[in-house]
Amino acid sequence: MKIHFIGIGGIGLSALAKFLHNDGHKISGSDIKQTEITNDLATNFGAKITIPHHPDAVEGVDRVIYSAAVRPTNPEYQRAKELGIELLSRKEALKFILGEKEVYAVGGAHGKSTTSAMLASIMPQTNALIGAISKAFGSNVRNYRNNKVVFEADESDESFLNSNPYLAIVTNVEPEHMEYYEYDEERFYNAYRNFLSLAKIRVINAEDAFLASLEMESIRLYPSRDIRNIEFVLVGGEPHTRFELLDLGAFEVFGFGEHIALDASLAILAALELGESIEHIRENLHHYKGIKKRFDIVQNQEQCVVIDDYGHHPTEIKVTMQSLQSYKALRRFDQLNVIWQPHKYTRTMDNLQGFVECFEGVDELVILPIWSAGELEIPIDLKGAFSRYKLLMADSVTKEDGVVKVIRDGNVIREYSSGLITAFGAGDITYQIRGEAR
Numbered sequence: 001m002k003i004h005f006i007g008i009g010g011i012g013l014s015a016l017a018k019f020l021h022n023d024g025h026k027i028s029g030s031d032i033k034q035t036e037i038t039n040d041l042a043t044n045f046g047a048k049i050t051i052p053h054h055p056d057a058v059e060g061v062d063r064v065i066y067s068a069a070v071r072p073t074n075p076e077y078q079r080a081k082e083l084g085i086e087l088l089s090r091k092e093a094l095k096f097i098l099g100e101k102e103v104y105a106v107g108g109a110h111g112k113s114t115t116s117a118m119l120a121s122i123m124p125q126t127n128a129l130i131g132a133i134s135k136a137f138g139s140n141v142r143n144y145r146n147n148k149v150v151f152e153a154d155e156s157d158e159s160f161l162n163s164n165p166y167l168a169i170v171t172n173v174e175p176e177h178m179e180y181y182e183y184d185e186e187r188f189y190n191a192y193r194n195f196l197s198l199a200k201i202r203v204i205n206a207e208d209a210f211l212a213s214l215e216m217e218s219i220r221l222y223p224s225r226d227i228r229n230i231e232f233v234l235v236g237g238e239p240h241t242r243f244e245l246l247d248l249g250a251f252e253v254f255g256f257g258e259h260i261a262l263d264a265s266l267a268i269l270a271a272l273e274l275g276e277s278i279e280h281i282r283e284n285l286h287h288y289k290g291i292k293k294r295f296d297i298v299q300n301q302e303q304c305v306v307i308d309d310y311g312h313h314p315t316e317i318k319v320t321m322q323s324l325q326s327y328k329a330l331r332r333f334d335q336l337n338v339i340w341q342p343h344k345y346t347r348t349m350d351n352l353q354g355f356v357e358c359f360e361g362v363d364e365l366v367i368l369p370i371w372s373a374g375e376l377e378i379p380i381d382l383k384g385a386f387s388r389y390k391l392l393m394a395d396s397v398t399k400e401d402g403v404v405k406v407i408r409d410g411n412v413i414r415e416y417s418s419g420l421i422t423a424f425g426a427g428d429i430t431y432q433i434r435g436e437a438r
Helices: 011-022 036-045 075-083 090-098 112-122 185-198 209-213 258-273 278-287 314-331 345-350 352-358
Strands: 002-006 026-030 048-050 063-066 086-089 102-107 127-134 139-142 148-152 165-170 201-205 219-221 227-235 238-245 250-254 296-300 304-309 336-340 364-367 391-393 396-400 403-408 411-416 419-424
Touching: 002 011, 002 075, 011 026, 011 036, 011 090, 011 127, 011 139, 026 036, 036 048, 063 075, 063 090, 075 086, 086 090, 102 112, 102 185, 112 127, 112 148, 112 258, 112 278, 165 185, 165 258, 201 258, 219 258, 227 258, 227 314, 238 258, 250 258, 250 278, 258 278, 258 314, 304 314, 314 336, 314 352, 314 419, 345 352, 391 403
Parallel strands: 002 026, 002 063, 026 048, 063 086, 102 148, 102 165, 127 148, 165 201, 201 219, 304 419, 336 364, 336 419, 364 391
Antiparallel strands: 127 139, 227 238, 238 250, 296 304, 396 403, 403 411
């Protein structure tokens, strides 16, 4: 089929496009601007890319798949409707993409990208569809000629209910994306119940309060009891976590933190249930090299390390801050400075107190303007809310010649050239901290 994607530059839709290309379909797509992702699709997957959106882009295609950000007023959406072309949201498209596959779906509020990438490393002959770039295979998609798929399952719009899970891992459950669920917690929790009930095999973190309450037959991990002797070590200046799991012996995995050991343990137990041998699991776990934008070391110098992290919820930031403190101590740095680009007005407002508390231990906190992600502006007094910190309010940052520069009103107001500097956020902060103009 000829399949066109409206919003193909997003990490989720681009993954589906690559996956369908590998299944033999011809793909095309459009977005509002050219990016690294659209360039990759054009160069390596033969996709015809239209920038910006244009109604002619859907001429002659069999099916159109559109991202959640696309509105019915989009010119390509309207033209496809006029032409009678089948229109599917990303959520709806999952049914035909995954319907005939043996899917190993990983869900949860936090850690699902990491756990998915770990499981894909442990089971190297599986297809993979992940919501982040796995450094082990340099993409958010991996293709093999079989029907087994490691899939990162998204709860934000209930699309994980269309993922056809044979096996389901859930790392934790925490109310998030509540604007989609109309702030109805029962509806939110029922979505997770339904997701797990679809799977033949379930692997859960049984110390999560909601997951512990479920009566479904599941493989239950009790992290405080089952994971022992956690140790953080540097290997070539990079973070690794060593731990023992149940009676299965010792494991080592890239990354720092108890949450890294938890994510790895869930992936290990899932792979065991799927028939992988423990020695293959132990060895293949070494192939996991982290994922882009999660504790992503973008500069590793003796005197100065710069880390990019996708964390955009207080729980994520808090556990990463704990890992940063361990890393800071091992590297013997004096300073930990953090740059935060809040993501979405609703998320910032709904979790403001959590955000205020999650940066404890930072030496200096830089706050950038809120990344709206298409939302209408809500006035929030971040300067007042974060007054307990040594605080800088800024417009942007950049990195030049190994130095992170903080900019306000067109002027550099601070330079960081030593210590540990970490940027948090799900917006364009990832490009700013790398010094990549967009």
